Amino acid sequence: MKFLKQAKVAGTIVILAVLAGCAGQVNEEVTAPAVEPVVSKETASSASTNEVDSSAELAAKAKAKAKAKADAAADAERATAEKIKSKAMAADTLFFFEFDRSDLKQDALNDLDAHAKYLTADRSAKVRLEGHADERGTRAYNLALGERRANSVTRYLVIQGVNRSQIESVSYGEERPLSLVRDDSGWLRNRRVELIYQ
Amino acid sequence: MRFIAIAIAIALALPAHAELVIEITRGVENPIKIAVVPFQVKSSGAFDADLARLIESNLERSGQFRRVGRETMLSLPGPDDEVFYRDWRAIDSEYTVVGSIARDDDGFLVRYALHDVYGERILFAERVPGDSSSLRDIGHYISDRIYESLTGLKGIFSTRLLYVTAERRSEKDQTFKLILSDADGGRPRTIFQSSEPILSPAWSPDGSRVAYMSYRAKRPGIYIQTLATGEVKRVTSFPGLNSAPSFSPDGRKLVLTLSKDGNPELYVANLRTGELTRMTKHFAIDTEASWSPDGRSILFTSSRGGKPQLYMMNVASKTIKRVTFNGDYNSNGAFTPDGESIVFVHRTAKRFHIAQMNLITRQISILTETDLDESPSVAPNGTMVIYATSNNEKSLLGLVSMDGRVRVRLPSVSESVREPTWSPYFN
Numbered sequence: 279m280k281f282l283k284q285a286k287v288a289g290t291i292v293i294l295a296v297l298a299g300c301a302g303q304v305n306e307e308v309t310a311p312a313v314e315p316v317v318s319k320e321t322a323s324s325a326s327t328n329e330v331d332s333s334a335e336l337a338a339k340a341k342a343k344a345k346a347k348a349d350a351a352a353d354a355e356r357a358t359a360e361k362i363k364s365k366a367m368a369a370d371t372l373f374f375f376e377f378d379r380s381d382l383k384q385d386a387l388n389d390l391d392a393h394a395k396y397l398t399a400d401r402s403a404k405v406r407l408e409g410h411a412d413e414r415g416t417r418a419y420n421l422a423l424g425e426r427r428a429n430s431v432t433r434y435l436v437i438q439g440v441n442r443s444q445i446e447s448v449s450y451g452e453e454r455p456l457s458l459v460r461d462d463s464g465w466l467r468n469r470r471v472e473l474i475y476q
Numbered sequence: 477m478r479f480i481a482i483a484i485a486i487a488l489a490l491p492a493h494a495e496l497v498i499e500i501t502r503g504v505e506n507p508i509k510i511a512v513v514p515f516q517v518k519s520s521g522a523f524d525a526d527l528a529r530l531i532e533s534n535l536e537r538s539g540q541f542r543r544v545g546r547e548t549m550l551s552l553p554g555p556d557d558e559v560f561y562r563d564w565r566a567i568d569s570e571y572t573v574v575g576s577i578a579r580d581d582d583g584f585l586v587r588y589a590l591h592d593v594y595g596e597r598i599l600f601a602e603r604v605p606g607d608s609s610s611l612r613d614i615g616h617y618i619s620d621r622i623y624e625s626l627t628g629l630k631g632i633f634s635t636r637l638l639y640v641t642a643e644r645r646s647e648k649d650q651t652f653k654l655i656l657s658d659a660d661g662g663r664p665r666t667i668f669q670s671s672e673p674i675l676s677p678a679w680s681p682d683g684s685r686v687a688y689m690s691y692r693a694k695r696p697g698i699y700i701q702t703l704a705t706g707e708v709k710r711v712t713s714f715p716g717l718n719s720a721p722s723f724s725p726d727g728r729k730l731v732l733t734l735s736k737d738g739n740p741e742l743y744v745a746n747l748r749t750g751e752l753t754r755m756t757k758h759f760a761i762d763t764e765a766s767w768s769p770d771g772r773s774i775l776f777t778s779s780r781g782g783k784p785q786l787y788m789m790n791v792a793s794k795t796i797k798r799v800t801f802n803g804d805y806n807s808n809g810a811f812t813p814d815g816e817s818i819v820f821v822h823r824t825a826k827r828f829h830i831a832q833m834n835l836i837t838r839q840i841s842i843l844t845e846t847d848l849d850e851s852p853s854v855a856p857n858g859t860m861v862i863y864a865t866s867n868n869e870k871s872l873l874g875l876v877s878m879d880g881r882v883r884v885r886l887p888s889v890s891e892s893v894r895e896p897t898w899s900p901y902f903n
Contacts, residue, residue: 378805414828415805415807415828416764416807416808416850417675417851417895418676418733418763419807421675421763422717422763448694454673455647456647458869460848
């Protein structure tokens with residue numbers, strides 16, 4: 279619970295920092311005086327003792343504080359990343375299509391979003407998309423169809439912010455069926471794109 | 477003494493390809509009845525082929541002949557002067573083939589003659605030398621000679637087939653083999669093997685090389701393999717599709733499908749210079765190109781009309797005309813050797829059949845009645861089409877005559893056999 283709260287606070291800080299970053303020059307001037315009084319107050323209360331010592335102490339304290347803040351932020355970031363990753367790992371990796379079609383079905387989008395979130399959060403993550411077709415129709419045409427299906431998934435992921443370089447795709451056409459059942463129930467399972475983390 | 481020789485002939489003729497039993501599901505109304513008498517063996521030693529059986533099976537597979545069973549023969553003559561026409565008329569044999577195999581210094585000498593039973597004369601007789609490894613070749617040669625003499629058409633028994641088999645243990649654990657065999661399925665030989673799919677085998681016009689698609693390092697590429705040496709050369713391996721190669725009639729170019737520019741498009745690769753020329757430009761699928769025998773046109777499958785249909789491109793001008801209008805799935809077309817017709821996969825009533833279309837009259841005839849029929853390839857004499865089909869859970873190869881009147885099912889060679897491709901003539 280405490281951890282969550284911390285994460286939330288840290289999250290807010292991160293967002294603010296990002297916003298600040300976006301705002302640029304103007305914001306820096308505004309935030310500068312806000313920090314100043316805190317430092318000057320502490321300096322005043324310890325002015326009677328060793329000035330050199332106290333300033334060093336203060337610097338160390340500030341440093342520790344900043345480090346804790348940063349650590350918390352990093353922890354939170356890690357936690358968020360972990361969450362995004364586990365969500366992606368739990369998401370479906372098989373996406374199905376209609377006969378001779380390569381447009382994505384509506385029910386594929388939630389799972390693809392989870393993969394897209396992870397892939398945009400972790401730019402080192404890579405996926406391989408394997409496009410497939412059912413056995414009906416001719417083999418070379420089905421190879422092209424499998425590629426179109428993989429391309430549909432690629433396009434969707436790229437629109438969600440995934441880098442093109444994180445995706446590798448290949449078509450196997452009808453050569454690698456999941457199901458050997460020769461009716462609609464089997465064919466349904468074979469018209470698919472498989473998403474495989476590399 | 478004669479009967480002893482015959483007994484040896486039968487005993488020594490090992491049925492090496494006994495599994496190749498042909499099943500004729502439909503034949504012509506009046507096939508030519510022919511008796512092929514077991515060849516007499518005039519020396520000791522085993523042969524790995526029963527020549528008479530090979531010849532009668534070849535002829536019967538054409539659908540134009542029916543064999544006269546050995547068990548009905550009243551005598552088993554070897555020399556021509558022992559052929560009594562009366563005996564053959566009695567069992568309704570129109571033609572009778574007799575022959576012998578003799579060992580000589582260099583190998584073997586096969587002698588045979590074709591007798592016209594009702595004309596009571598020898599149509600022709602021949603001596604064919606060879607070694608034991610070429611006995612099947614001799615059998616195919618004799619089959620061609622008999623077929624040509626009685627039908628007036630060039631025989632296709634000495635040609636070859638190329639096909640792909642797949643052994644599956646699981647979705648991702650399969651063994652694919654590219655197999656070269658005799659036209660009757662005999663002497664199958666694996667010429668390339670991979671754990672990744674092998675697709676679209678295609679013959680060079682002189683029969684010396686084959687092009688195919690395979691995946692190496694998980695990426696597809698088009699390769700050309702020289703049959704005599706086994707040497708393999710990569711033609712393309714671009715990102716995306718590299719598929720469906722087809723040689724130009726002069727053997728210098730390959731038309732193929734690449735999607736390196738975003739969409740599956742047709743390209744022509746000059747095999748000498750390596751130069752690539754883009755032939756199509758459309759956001760739809762363009763693939764399965766096949767060069768016309770005169771080299772002027774390319775037939776291909778395109779989904780530019782919304783559904784896969786066949787289109788014809790003029791190679792010089794790159795202008796494109798739609799060819800098929802009947803049905804919502806017409807694909808994988810190939811020309812007949814005379815260039816006047818095409819064969820292709822046609823879907824009707826949700827089933828996939830092999831169909832033929834005359835390019836002049838635009839008349840379509842459906843040749844097969846099984847389902848999931850695909851990969852039609854025409855024999856070099858234009859009489860038969862070989863294709864892949866399925867029967868229950870098994871896939872197998874079928875033959876159908878160009879007029880649809882003869883249908884032959886070839887015995888299964890593997891649990892999954894696909895993409896049969898008929899070779900050109902080798903001579």
